[in-house]
Amino acid sequence: MTVLRFMTWNVQNLFDAGTPFGPPTQVDFDAKLAGLAGVINTYAPDVLALQEVGSDTALAALQAQTPQLKYRMLGIPDPRGIRVALLSRRALNSRHDLAAFPAGVLPTQTGDDPPGPAGPPTVSQVGRPGLQATIRYGNRDIVVIACHLKSKLLSYPGGRFSPLDEDERARFAGYALNRRTGEAVALRVFLNTLLDGDGTRLPVVLAGDLNDEVTAATSQILLGPPGSEIGTTGFSQADSGDGNRMWNLAPLLPDGEHVSRRYRGRDELIDHILVSHHLVTRVDEVHSVPATAPLPSMTDDPEPPNPAIPSDHAAITATFNLAA
Template sequence: MVTVATWNIENFFSPGTEFGPATQAIFDRKVALLASTITSAGVDVVALQEVGDLGAFDALLAALGAGWTGQLSTFFEPSHAIRVGFATRIPVTATSEYADIPLQLQGVPTDDAGAALTRMGRGALRVRVAVNGNDLDLVSVHLKSKLLSFPGGRFQPHDEGERARYASYALLRRAAEAAAVRYFANDLLDGHGTTRRLMVMGDFNDGVDAATTQIVNGPPGSEIGTGGEDQPDAGDGWRLLNLAPLIPPDRRFSRIYRGNRELIDHQFVSRALRSSIQSVTTITGAVALPSIDDRATARKDAPISDHAMVVSQLDL
């Protein structure tokens, strides 16, 4: 049995940095709570999002203890250097990264100046681990947030026209990044999804039925919980199955936004992994999940993430 998780650990920076907490004590508490939540859940590999500086990442690995190692993406936006990564107590045998927006979508505008989108804001990172002699490829991703920012670093628009435009830019960017993730999955599957064990997971910043999330699924049909789930078809070599329907209904959320529960963190598996899934749930740890709003800097000193960890058990 292997336990695999994904967790957005929310602006994880060392104290004294631009986005970090005010004091070392606040940082130390967050590290301890992150590590204890991962350990208590019996996690073997966790895909991480919003990892900031390397010092913070090293502190988390040290808190997890002997045998834990980590990998971080080299792709991130310099203005806010959060990136995806992995912490694992299973040795990594191979890695690769992906960040290119598909050529046909590189004309997607990202602001009023018409700057084109050529690369994901946070690249996707793949690690390969071996479990009982079986190769398992795991991908960590973090798509564009629905939180809007405006020219000059503003978080409030000058007017409703500007708000509407930048909401559209964010949606277009998230859709283009979802397509990039799908391209990466295509490369890794190469049509062999019935035999290649692949899990793509992370913060997709949208719900199960959102168009951007659906892009990652691949060919429609045979989704978990549908009548065609157990019927092989020609799309199985490329399809990714969202594990969301397997989460108990009362746990089917990973964030609370303005009082509303949302599942925006997902785990997708190739057909070869579907029969291995034993359970899926969300875990919030010792501190209750808060309800958040659009104030981007309000949680710099928060004791733990505003996301729940999504955890699955696989029998390999």
């Protein structure tokens, strides 16, 4: 086999039936699983990176409907209980959880500064830790990393999804952006150590819900040394940065597929696959694959799971020809 198929998908609250964030009944849960599995089995990925997985039992239920993906690995949950995960046809080895902010990055403020000496609430690690593993393909290891950065959807004190006023909206949007930035920095610093200038030889895939568009500053942090993006004149010209770069495959999406989510009626591409130089030279095709068409339009208030809509995100897929 010389073809490697990769998929990343935010599967929107994959929690067990009857739990606070899951479908209300087992019938609804089964319908959600069937919708997800239909897309996964049609594309038949070798490796699948997932976001918004609520439990190992829910992941195992999805795995049971995608039997070609024999191996699974579940990440560390955030306070709401969602996490990233990996499903794979091949054994997943060398697990590593990417959580702590790197040296030099101060704790990030996440809420208002209350009266008194305690100071504002802060975090010093990735909210939903990234999950890294390796698969053996041919005669080499391929490193895969699943990630899910801080959401653009804002929440306010007391569990509100609407601000008291526009000043509060501005503050909490800033807190969320700063947090997402810290998470992107943490992932990029990890990539620096992993690649260590050897990305032309080392195959690395980082995939997930970045909660930002291709050109957003947070997304750009993950690329590493600037220049040589797909579609630019520098892409086909080798230079000293190639060994440390990651390339976002979004420019290779066909016309009409530059969307993975809809927000208030506007198409967004916030789910991404990034690869090292070794793989960017071996891409055959990239696609955005929704479970339902059109994608539902979301608002700032997360809606309960709808079994008729398995996920509010489209899956992003990439095929690589490793014989090239």
